[in-house]
Amino acid sequence: xxxxxxxxxxxxxxxxxxxxxxxxxxxxxxxxxxxxxxxxxxxxxxxxxxxxxxxxxxxxxxxxxxxxxxxxxxxxxxxxxxxxxxxxxxxxxxxxxxxxxxxxxxxxxxxxxxxxxxxxxxxxxxxxxxxxxxxxxxxxxxxxxxxxxxxxxxxxxxxxxxxxxxxxxxxxxxxxxxxxxxxxxxxxxxxxxxxxxxxxxxxxxxxxxxxxxxxxxxxxxxxxxxxxxxxxxxxxxxxxxxxxxxxxxxxxxxxxxxxxxxxxxxxxxxxxxxxxxxxxxxxxxxxxxxxxxxxxxxxxxxxxxxxx
Amino acid sequence: xxxxxxxxxxxxxxxxxxxxxxxxxxxxxxxxxxxxxxxxxxxxxxxxxxxxxxxxxxxxxxxxxxxxxxxxxxxxxxxxxxxxxxxxxxxxxxxxxxxxxxxxxxxxxxxxxxxxxxxxxxxxxxxxxxxxxxxxxxxxxxxxxxxxxxxxxxxxxxxxxxxxxxxxxxxxxxxxxxxxxxxxxxxxxxxxxxxxxxxxxxxxxxxxxxxxxxxxxxxxx
Numbered sequence: 001x002x003x004x005x006x007x008x009x010x011x012x013x014x015x016x017x018x019x020x021x022x023x024x025x026x027x028x029x030x031x032x033x034x035x036x037x038x039x040x041x042x043x044x045x046x047x048x049x050x051x052x053x054x055x056x057x058x059x060x061x062x063x064x065x066x067x068x069x070x071x072x073x074x075x076x077x078x079x080x081x082x083x084x085x086x087x088x089x090x091x092x093x094x095x096x097x098x099x100x101x102x103x104x105x106x107x108x109x110x111x112x113x114x115x116x117x118x119x120x121x122x123x124x125x126x127x128x129x130x131x132x133x134x135x136x137x138x139x140x141x142x143x144x145x146x147x148x149x150x151x152x153x154x155x156x157x158x159x160x161x162x163x164x165x166x167x168x169x170x171x172x173x174x175x176x177x178x179x180x181x182x183x184x185x186x187x188x189x190x191x192x193x194x195x196x197x198x199x200x201x202x203x204x205x206x207x208x209x210x211x212x213x214x215x216x217x218x219x220x221x222x223x224x225x226x227x228x229x230x231x232x233x234x235x236x237x238x239x240x241x242x243x244x245x246x247x248x249x250x251x252x253x254x255x256x257x258x259x260x261x262x263x264x265x266x267x268x269x270x271x272x273x274x275x276x277x278x279x280x281x282x283x284x285x286x287x288x289x290x291x292x293x294x295x296x297x298x299x300x301x302x303x304x305x306x307x308x
Numbered sequence: 309x310x311x312x313x314x315x316x317x318x319x320x321x322x323x324x325x326x327x328x329x330x331x332x333x334x335x336x337x338x339x340x341x342x343x344x345x346x347x348x349x350x351x352x353x354x355x356x357x358x359x360x361x362x363x364x365x366x367x368x369x370x371x372x373x374x375x376x377x378x379x380x381x382x383x384x385x386x387x388x389x390x391x392x393x394x395x396x397x398x399x400x401x402x403x404x405x406x407x408x409x410x411x412x413x414x415x416x417x418x419x420x421x422x423x424x425x426x427x428x429x430x431x432x433x434x435x436x437x438x439x440x441x442x443x444x445x446x447x448x449x450x451x452x453x454x455x456x457x458x459x460x461x462x463x464x465x466x467x468x469x470x471x472x473x474x475x476x477x478x479x480x481x482x483x484x485x486x487x488x489x490x491x492x493x494x495x496x497x498x499x500x501x502x503x504x505x506x507x508x509x510x511x512x513x514x515x516x517x518x519x520x521x522x523x524x525x526x527x528x529x
Binding site for chain 2: 082086108109110111113114122124125126127128129130133134145161162163166167168171174175177178181182190237238
């Protein structure tokens, strides 16, 4: 075991893993996190806590992780390199590990232009690839990038993210390979709607032997409405939602679209579960955590395995 | 070249509020090429200021000067005999030039008439685009001659990020994805092996982050 995290154990035992995510609140109220945690608990192997996603200021990811951990959920801390230089990143890694956070997702972070402080200075001292490498070095060699010895190496199951739908497509699998070589143990993908393209991506990844070396957790986001699908398609760069997906949910009357979105998400998870090379699913029910049990249970993935 | 854009005339007039007798100083270097701070722009700016102040009922005396370069002491010294006769100098050179004047003429207030932009190229008449951030550690030989620090909005060393769509950066639909450009170029050069390597963390100490930088060429001193 590299980290001893529950997620690592579940995947190592060959189970199809389930992760979800909790977006921390735009404020200091811990009860908002606790309420979300109640919907997550028991339904996942670990829960991501996002790090100021879309560059909108929120409660820190580490604080969110500790709050859900108190509620009995295994946290997965997301860490972006947009806001912190290597000094702050190392420090937060040590802090998170000290507090018992064992899963980590290394990200670039959305550009600050999209947030509520577009005039902020960004950092990008190291990039997400180098963050992966830095954590692995700290964990496995017990040294800082400076070469100094660490008193108590941080223990993380190291994750990365990929967007199989961004361009250029041909670089997407080589980039995943590079992340694996840098030290990533698992990868969570961008929300998948275009299953055909994802299958192509997975095929190329298999040709490189990647599923044996890095656990691929397929990302899904249930659609609440046809409007949401259209909005995401228009506003989120690299979000590939084919017409047939939009049309399928749009064909329902408005009041039934949410139920249809959940049904479609469940079908999709079931399909992903059968795909060779997919080790788990990452369910991003954005501000819809209360539907997690229905989705995950509906896909036949409950109860979650209890690891020793 | 170093590029720049004129400051709004209202902002300049506000800066000039305390003064009635000034120098407007241009530069024959980069700012002449990008037409923001040369001899012609000095004339136009001085005329505009005179007219505006006249209209406001308070005339201003302006001496129009254009130095060969405001970033070289020998040219700056040409102003020394008369600079003390004026209350302030409004410079439309780049920030380096303006500061060097301030450094040399310690008792005269220096005012910026332009906002200094970036190290860039002339894409076409009237359009300039950034190419270099002067980070002090060039990697262009590994990236197909396209700078990831400058051309990628996140300065990634292993791009492109998930926001690259059809060659366009998520930050602005007018901005090409720097990493798409790099990959296209590496492919064209048959150098894709450069892509698949983990690059060492960049030493930003050779960049702005190390404080004001100096270059000392012993062979020239």
